[in-house]
Amino acid sequence: xxxxxxxxxxxxxxxxAIAPAKAATYTFEGNxxxxxxxxxxxxxxxxxxxxxxxxxxxxxxxTDNGSGPLAEGAWxxxxxxxxxxxxxxxxxxxxxxxxxxxxxxxxxxxxxxxYSYNTEQFLGSTALNVIxxxxxxxxxxALDATDxxxxxxxxxxxxxxxxxxxxxxxxxGAGDLTTSYKQDGSLKTFSAGTTGWFDSKNEAATAVPExxxxxxxxxxxxxxxxxxxxxxx
Numbered sequence: 001x002x003x004x005x006x007x008x009x010x011x012x013x014x015x016x017a018i019a020p021a022k023a024a025t026y027t028f029e030g031n032x033x034x035x036x037x038x039x040x041x042x043x044x045x046x047x048x049x050x051x052x053x054x055x056x057x058x059x060x061x062x063t064d065n066g067s068g069p070l071a072e073g074a075w076x077x078x079x080x081x082x083x084x085x086x087x088x089x090x091x092x093x094x095x096x097x098x099x100x101x102x103x104x105x106x107x108x109x110x111x112x113x114x115y116s117y118n119t120e121q122f123l124g125s126t127a128l129n130v131i132x133x134x135x136x137x138x139x140x141x142a143l144d145a146t147d148x149x150x151x152x153x154x155x156x157x158x159x160x161x162x163x164x165x166x167x168x169x170x171x172x173g174a175g176d177l178t179t180s181y182k183q184d185g186s187l188k189t190f191s192a193g194t195t196g197w198f199d200s201k202n203e204a205a206t207a208v209p210e211x212x213x214x215x216x217x218x219x220x221x222x223x224x225x226x227x228x229x230x231x232x233x
Contacts, residue, residue, distance in 0.1 A: 023052035023210030028167045028203055035198030039071035039173035040064050042198045043136065047078070049163050052210055054149055056161050058094075059140040062173060068194045069175035070137055072098045075114050075190075078161055079168035083201040086110050089154040092123060092161045095190050096139050097179045101128045103141050104187050105161075107154055114172065114190060122186040123148050168201040 026049050033042040040062030048057045056078075062071045074096045077084045084091045088110030095104040095117060105123040109116040124147070131138040149160035176193025 023050075024207040025050045025055075025210070026164055026167075026205040026207050028163070028205040030203070033198050033200075035171075036196045037065055038068040038194050039175040039196035040068075040137070042171075042173075042196075044138075045169070045171070045198075047163075047167070049145075049161075050210075051162065051164065054144060054146040054162070055142065056145045057140075057142040059138060060171070061136055061138040064135040068196070070135075071139075071173035071175055071196065072177040073174040073179070073190075073192075074139065075172050075174065077108050077170040078163055079170075079201075080159065080163045081166035081202050082168045083170060083199055084108065084168055085112060085170045085199060087157075090157045090159055092145075092148055093117075093120075094161075095187060096128055096141075096174075097177070097190070098128065098130045098137070098139060099177065100179060100181070101130055102126075103128045103143070104185075104190075105143075105148060106187075107151075107158075114174075114192065114195075117187040117190055121153060122184070123151065125185055163205060165205055165207060167203050167205050169203070170197075170199055172197040 029046045031044050033045060035042055043063045044061040046059045060074070064070045076094045076096065077091050079091055087108070089107055091108045093106050093108035093116045097104070102125055104117065104125045106116045106120045107123065109120050126141055126143040129140045145161040149162060151158065151160065173196040174192035178189060178191045179187065180189040182188050
């Protein structure tokens with residue numbers, strides 16, 4: 001009896017140790033972020049990533065500051081810590097088109113410009129929600145990055161769209177934006193008359209363990225305790 005109970009407790013301890021690391025939602029939020037604000041102030045960025053389901057969400061708000069046109073879209077590269085600005089075929093680049101309410105996704109060429117869509121692979125698209133509130137404009141979207149992250153076209157360094165305890169961002173607002181699309185939905189044109197940017201690295205993200213993992217641990221503990229009470233009785 002003692003041996004079986006001990007095994008249950010050891011197993012529970014091991015599960016407790018590994019479950020949060022294996023399944024968690026990471027969150028980064030920043031307010032009044034600064035950067036180059038020619039397309040409005042970066043009032044807020046809120047992004048999440050679940051390393052179990054590969055669900056990625058993004059929300060960013062610009063506030064008109066009179067220094068140029070308010071952002072009508074943006075391009076974005078996300079890393080797990082480093083500034084991803086020069087990394088070839090490691091990360092996805094996402095093009096946010098506010099007029100057509102679409103996010104187009106490609107592998108990032110590593111060039112310090114917005115033109116990866118001209119030379120790189122189209123990885124798909126998702127809907128973009130645009131919220132106008134007086135002098136503020138918010139862009140938000142959610143996507144399942146599983147197929148993007150598992151793409152094997154770009155070599156061993158490919159990470160796609162993901163972050164963990166830390167996040168790096170290369171985020172450029174696009175004012176006076178002109179876009180057009182090909183028949184397959186990929187970008188034909190993405191051209192900004194004015195750009196602003198927020199570049200950052202090693203920003204701390206907060207981890208929230210997967211509820212399912214915690215629930216499973218709780219059920220396991222309850223079952224082990226019940227069996228132990230039955231044997232003792």
